[in-house]
Amino acid sequence: MPELPEVESLRRILHRSAVGRTIKNARINEPRLRRRISADFAATLGGRRIEDIARRAKYLVVSLSGDLTMLTHLGMSGSWTHRGDGFDAGDFDPRHDHVVLALDDGTTLVYNDPRRFGLMKVVRAEKLGALPELKGLGPEPLSREFNADYLASKTRGKKVAIKNLLMDQRIVAGVGNIYASEILFFAKVRPTRRAGRVTHAELERIVAATPRILRAAIGSRGTTFRSYRDSRGQPGRFAERLQVYGREGKPCFVCSTPIRNVVVGQRASFYCPKCQR
DNA sequence: CTTACATCCTGATTGC
DNA sequence: TGCAATCAGGATGTAA
Known part of the structure; x- marks a missing residue:
């Protein structure tokens, strides 16, 4: 999600609560995520200090002492929660709390993932760039690398729908189904449009809308459409600011035309038929 | 190379 | 109300 x-x-949030802490003990309750968590994962993490927590695309990149890096991805339903020392056993979810990291201050970091589409691995820091998960990623959408000329070079001659292209992590890293719909609404481009047919002026609007929307969403601590919660159990507040996602049949905030929902590349895609051509 | 689609899995919501 | 079908914010692997 x-x-x-x-x-x-x-x-x-995790940066504030966990950097500088040492992992006293790591426990794997359920190693069967989309790919099985390596058998030596827990032993490798034990005793390591958390030096930094960064992000690349939708991955969390946790730097550990001893030049190790933990890479984790939430998939569709994963979450990390930081639980204080006041929590009792009742807070434990035996079905889906798959990874538990006990920190030296008595708190725990818990990875919960009902659908088990997430990813969890540890590698030597120098091997990070060579990982297949990170190797092919496109530029960060909040960086200057993501500009109209770059996007034009990637859309030229492409027949895929522009929305699919925006969700392709090799093109730009971090945009998913909700924000792709929102970005295209602000750019006034219909999600079904073939990428190669999007004009340069429209690409410029897409490139301009992308960081605006993502930064606003970060400012609201994300979108809770169904069940997403942050590490303190709080829902994100951006859902109330969504313009098209999940608003099928409801009036467009700009022109009052009912919002449509069409399937593009197997994913629900919301747009205003009047504002987006 | 590009594009299309199935697949991994459980839970919440929708529809009858 | 109950139960079955459908859908879910992701990424990958395979096939055409």
Whole structure:
């Protein structure tokens, strides 16, 4: 479920609560995520100090002492929560609390993931860039690398729908289904449009809208559409600011035309048929 | 190379 | 109300 703003919100909270702490003990309750967590994961993490927590695309990149890096992805339903020492056993979810990191201040970091689409691995820091998960990622959408000329070079001649292209992590890293719909609404481009047919002026609008929307969403600590919660259990507040996502049949905030929902590349895609051509 | 689609899994919501 | 079908914010692997 989480896209860049949700992962970034999580990163900021975890950074405050966990950097500088040492992992006293790591426990794997359920290693069967989309790919099985390596058997030596827990032993490798034990005793390590958390030096930094960064983000790349939708991945959290946790730097550990001893030049190790933990890479984690939330998939569709994953979450990390920081639980204080006041929590009792009742807070434990035996079905989906798959990874528990006990810190030296008595608190715990818990990875919960009902659908188990997430990812969890540890590698030597120097091998990070060579990981298949990170190797092919496109530029961060909040960086200057993501500009209209770059996007034009990626859309040229492409027949895929522009929305699919925006969600392709090799093109730009971190945009998912909700924000792709929102970005295209602000750019006034219909999600079904073939990427190669999007004009340069429209690409400029897409590139301008992207950081605006993502930053606003980060400021609201992300979007809670169904069940997303941040590491303190709080829902994100951006849902109330969504212009099109999840608003099928409701009036467009700009022109009052009913918002439509069409399937593009197997994903629900919301747009205003009048504002977006 | 590009594009299309199934697949991993559980839980919440929708529809009858 | 109850139960079955549908859908979910992601990424990858396979096939055409």
